Amino acid sequence: MTDPLVSVLVLTFNRPAALARCLDSLSHQTQQNFEVVLLDVSNQPNRLLNQSLVAAKGDRLVLRHLQRANRGVAANRNVAAAQAKAPLLAFLDDDCVAHPGWISNLLEVARRNPGALVGGSVQNGQPRSLIAQAGQLIHEAVDQHFNPDPNNASFQPGLNFVIPAAGFLALKGNDGRFGRFGAEDRDFCRRWRAKGGRIVIAPLAIVAHDHRTDLRGFLRQYYGYGRGAWIYHKHCRTAIDFAHSPNPDPIGSHLGLVRELISSLNRRPWRERLPLALLLLGWELANTAGVLHQASCEAGSSLWRR
Numbered sequence: 001m002t003d004p005l006v007s008v009l010v011l012t013f014n015r016p017a018a019l020a021r022c023l024d025s026l027s028h029q030t031q032q033n034f035e036v037v038l039l040d041v042s043n044q045p046n047r048l049l050n051q052s053l054v055a056a057k058g059d060r061l062v063l064r065h066l067q068r069a070n071r072g073v074a075a076n077r078n079v080a081a082a083q084a085k086a087p088l089l090a091f092l093d094d095d096c097v098a099h100p101g102w103i104s105n106l107l108e109v110a111r112r113n114p115g116a117l118v119g120g121s122v123q124n125g126q127p128r129s130l131i132a133q134a135g136q137l138i139h140e141a142v143d144q145h146f147n148p149d150p151n152n153a154s155f156q157p158g159l160n161f162v163i164p165a166a167g168f169l170a171l172k173g174n175d176g177r178f179g180r181f182g183a184e185d186r187d188f189c190r191r192w193r194a195k196g197g198r199i200v201i202a203p204l205a206i207v208a209h210d211h212r213t214d215l216r217g218f219l220r221q222y223y224g225y226g227r228g229a230w231i232y233h234k235h236c237r238t239a240i241d242f243a244h245s246p247n248p249d250p251i252g253s254h255l256g257l258v259r260e261l262i263s264s265l266n267r268r269p270w271r272e273r274l275p276l277a278l279l280l281l282g283w284e285l286a287n288t289a290g291v292l293h294q295a296s297c298e299a300g301s302s303l304w305r306r
Helices: 016-026 044-057 073-082 102-112 130-146 165-170 184-194 215-238 250-266 270-305
Strands: 006-012 034-040 063-067 088-093 096-098 117-124 160-164 199-209
Touching (some): 006 016, 016 034, 016 044, 016 096, 034 073, 044 063, 088 096, 088 102, 102 160, 117 130, 130 215, 130 250, 160 165, 160 199, 184 215, 215 270
Parallel strands (some): 006 034, 117 199
């Protein structure tokens, strides 16, 4: 292969079955000139399984398997980006299955919008699960709320986008202070736009995402997102580019997101509305608990330092 046009960065953590599906989808891409940088932060038994997967895909993918300690999604993505060889970075989570035209559609929109961050679409990879359906409703509400204009979007989740490597590195990548809590992609998109970068949506660059299907995992995920949201808004308040933030009003923005969710819920069949509403209530409570916990932790830390 000639020098790769795109480096696809895949992070994996203790999900060998999901990773196998992800790598298989990459081996069937219509675009051929790319490499895969697999950053593996799994525990040791799963790393051995992942090594077997990588060996099995060696004749179908240009793939480098890097094993590192888990420093959280933000820092892990930065480590993978530092190892990439291509001028474009494409981010994909291990619990996503990319449609065959995923890379080619991202590149087509990127060619029409030089220098832009180009995000793809996300479908529900577990449509039979009501919990996964709730996760998809939340994703779609976020997209509708932040991206009414796909040619001038405000936010793209970190599991599906392509960006010039030079632009990503110029911003020093993701902020590692988010740790394992999430919201690092919101922060990156805010900083990207504050520096004049565009975010454009490529609707045909589709991945199927395995949303959580167990209630405990669903609630833990959004609890973590709540903690990350507190960190995000704290950073917004102290950022010198705060005036350029796409989301300076956290309460108003959240209420807008809730309105989008209610609208989406009302379009669902009657028999699904009550269980989905209960799950969305769980999302709200878990998210709020995460925000309050992180706020109390930081307040306690501040008092201790005094």
